Amino acid sequence: xxxxxxxxxxxxxxxxxxxxxxxxxxxxxxxxxxxxxxxxxxxxxxxxxxxxxxxxxxxxxxxxxxxxxxxxxxxxxxxxxxxxxxxxxxxxxxxxxxxxxxxxxxxxxxxxxxxxxxxxxxxxxxxxxxxxxxxxxxxxxxxxxxxxxxxxxxxxxxxxxxxxxxxxxxxxxxxxxxxxxxxxxxx
Amino acid sequence: xxxxxxxxxxxxxxxxxxxxxxxxxxxxxxxxxxxxxxxxxxxxxxxxxxxxxxxxxxxxxxxxxxxxxxxxxxxxxxxxxxxxxxxxxxxxxxxxxxxxxxxxxxxxxxxxxxxxxxxxxxxxxxxxxxxxxxxxxxxxxxxxxxxxxxxxxxxxxxxxxxxxxxxxxxxxxxxxxxxxxxxxxxxxxxxxxxxxxxxxxxxxxxxxxxxxxxxxxxxxxxxxxxxxxxxxxxxxxxxxxxxxxxxxxxxxxxxxxxxxxxxxxxxxxxxxxxxxxxxxxxxxxxxxxxxxxxxxxxxxxxxxxxxxxxxxxxxxxxxxxxxxxxxxxxxxxxxxxxxxxxxxxxxxxxxxxxxxxxxxxxxxxxxxxxxxxxxxxxxxxxxxxxxxxxxxxxxxxxxxxxxx
Numbered sequence: 069x070x071x072x073x074x075x076x077x078x079x080x081x082x083x084x085x086x087x088x089x090x091x092x093x094x095x096x097x098x099x100x101x102x103x104x105x106x107x108x109x110x111x112x113x114x115x116x117x118x119x120x121x122x123x124x125x126x127x128x129x130x131x132x133x134x135x136x137x138x139x140x141x142x143x144x145x146x147x148x149x150x151x152x153x154x155x156x157x158x159x160x161x162x163x164x165x166x167x168x169x170x171x172x173x174x175x176x177x178x179x180x181x182x183x184x185x186x187x188x189x190x191x192x193x194x195x196x197x198x199x200x201x202x203x204x205x206x207x208x209x210x211x212x213x214x215x216x217x218x219x220x221x222x223x224x225x226x227x228x229x230x231x232x233x234x235x236x237x238x239x240x241x242x243x244x245x246x247x248x249x250x251x252x253x254x255x
Numbered sequence: 256x257x258x259x260x261x262x263x264x265x266x267x268x269x270x271x272x273x274x275x276x277x278x279x280x281x282x283x284x285x286x287x288x289x290x291x292x293x294x295x296x297x298x299x300x301x302x303x304x305x306x307x308x309x310x311x312x313x314x315x316x317x318x319x320x321x322x323x324x325x326x327x328x329x330x331x332x333x334x335x336x337x338x339x340x341x342x343x344x345x346x347x348x349x350x351x352x353x354x355x356x357x358x359x360x361x362x363x364x365x366x367x368x369x370x371x372x373x374x375x376x377x378x379x380x381x382x383x384x385x386x387x388x389x390x391x392x393x394x395x396x397x398x399x400x401x402x403x404x405x406x407x408x409x410x411x412x413x414x415x416x417x418x419x420x421x422x423x424x425x426x427x428x429x430x431x432x433x434x435x436x437x438x439x440x441x442x443x444x445x446x447x448x449x450x451x452x453x454x455x456x457x458x459x460x461x462x463x464x465x466x467x468x469x470x471x472x473x474x475x476x477x478x479x480x481x482x483x484x485x486x487x488x489x490x491x492x493x494x495x496x497x498x499x500x501x502x503x504x505x506x507x508x509x510x511x512x513x514x515x516x517x518x519x520x521x522x523x524x525x526x527x528x529x530x531x532x533x534x535x536x537x538x539x540x541x542x543x544x545x546x547x548x549x550x551x552x553x554x555x556x557x558x559x560x561x562x563x564x565x566x567x568x569x570x571x572x573x574x575x576x577x578x579x580x581x582x583x584x585x586x587x588x589x590x591x592x593x594x595x596x597x598x599x600x601x602x603x604x605x606x607x608x609x610x611x612x613x614x615x616x617x618x619x620x621x622x623x624x625x626x627x628x629x630x631x632x633x634x635x636x637x638x639x640x641x642x643x644x645x646x647x648x649x650x651x652x653x654x655x656x657x658x659x
Binding site for chain 1: 597598599600601617623626627630633635636638
């Protein structure tokens with residue numbers, strides 16, 4: 069446990085995260101090995117909690133042996149247009165995690181008012197409402213909840229936002245996109 | 256040490272020979288020398304008779320004192336615990352000041368003079384012996400019986416090398432002490448090592464004799480009540496605070512409800528200052544100093560403050576409700592682990608668990624709090640700013656764009 073990388077201007081640890089480096093949205097992660105270790109420790113703790121008290125509909129696991137990059141899965145809640153559908157997401161954790169939010173994107177293309185065509189999610193807790201008290205489980209549950217209750221006031225997909233009022237039509241369009249994506253991407 | 260021994264032998268040159276059989280009573284001669292006339296050698300037999308009588312009397316006294324203490328401990332000690340603890344701490348302070356003021360060579364004399372007034376008044380009130388030898392003998396025997404009281408029920412033990420060192424150190428340069436003490440050990444059932452140490456230290460025997468005289472003299476009210484209550488407190492606190500001490504040989508000698516201050520000071524001496532048995536010539540001041548040092552935390556944690564001590568000890572336990580509050584104050588449905596920081600999952604130490612930076616009750620470790628202060632400085636539990644809750648400026652506008 070240590071202070072911010074800016075306070076202790078050590079060069080970044082040898083255990084860098086290529087996913088974070090590749091991410092253009094994240095600031096250059098400056099961290100020392102101690103902090104990286106503490107982040108990994110927290111992530112492992114989250115993984116343990118997620119696997120033991122498995123919530124229905126959400127799951128996540130590290131992608132490969134990189135603890136800083138996870139693949140999450142969300143199942144659409146019953147009673148929503150997303151019922152029975154499964155979406156994969158990628159979670160990239162910065163080395164400042166949990167003081168900075170992870171980058172969460174839909175890997176499976178998702179037709180949703182608050183998800184753009186690249187899979188970016190407009191969710192406040194992933195941006196300015198992020199709190200270090202959140203974790204992977206709360207993120208995934210929030211996204212699962214967002215699927216059924218979109219915020220149509222600030223849409224990323226205005227077509228989906230406009231179509232939301234007509235749930236039957238919306239489901240048709242959404243299912244078509246989902247099948248296309250599944251067939252094309254085969255993810 | 257040496258200066259004191261010289262002083263002692265200087266003060267009572269004839270007593271060293273006359274009282275050789277009481278070699279373990281090392282500090283008393285100077286005291287007796289100051290207040291009373293020295294006994295002549297032909298009074299030794301008389302003195303032994305007096306001792307035997309005094310032993311019988313002591314047994315009665317002890318019985319009465321036990322009875323009296325059992326009556327008192329329920330009535331007096333609990334309501335008067337504040338006053339008695341205050342007075343005892345006052346006594347300790349006074350004695351420490353006295354110790355500080357007096358030069359090392361004068362330490363014993365200083366403490367002895369300090370303790371002498373009460374003791375002499377109690378001695379003179381007692382109608383035991385008219386002659387000084389009687390008084391001395393009574394005083395010594397009493398002092399010794401006070402210790403013996405603890406070991407009266409014990410089996411007769413032969414002298415251990417520890418004891419012999421203690422004895423030889425107790426009496427300054429008296430080689431007949433060993434023989435005499437062995438003989439006495441054969442006569443009376445006594446001479447356990449802590450007993451000897453305690454006997455050789457004047458203050459404990461003084462305090463004990465003062466207690467005994469308080470139990471015997473019914474008109475000694477307040478100081479003796481306080482002394483007894485003090486002794487009870489000492490015993491209680493010693494038993495409370497130091498239960499894990501390897502004081503088996505000391506504590507096993509004690510009958511319950513008897514010789515409490517003596518046993519406690521003996522325990523302290525045995526454990527805290529094992530070298531004090533080699534310094535029995537200096538024992539008066541040493542023991543008072545030891546007792547003061549040993550009691551000092553106990554003075555703070557006397558019965559009025561014992562809850563505080565238990566609070567300190569049970570502090571991690573008491574963080575349970577607050578953690579409960581924290582877990583229920585966090586609106587995220589994320590109850591933090593009871594003993595770990597919810598942010599970094601490190602274990603919360605006592606400082607961390609007592610650290611509640613936000614009014615919402617969300618707890619986190621100091622490192623994470625500091626880290627958050629470097630950043631946006633908002634509580635993870637409620638998103639309010641740690642600095643002032645009025646600074647809360649939420650930029651809810653562009654939610655898509657990440658804040659870099």
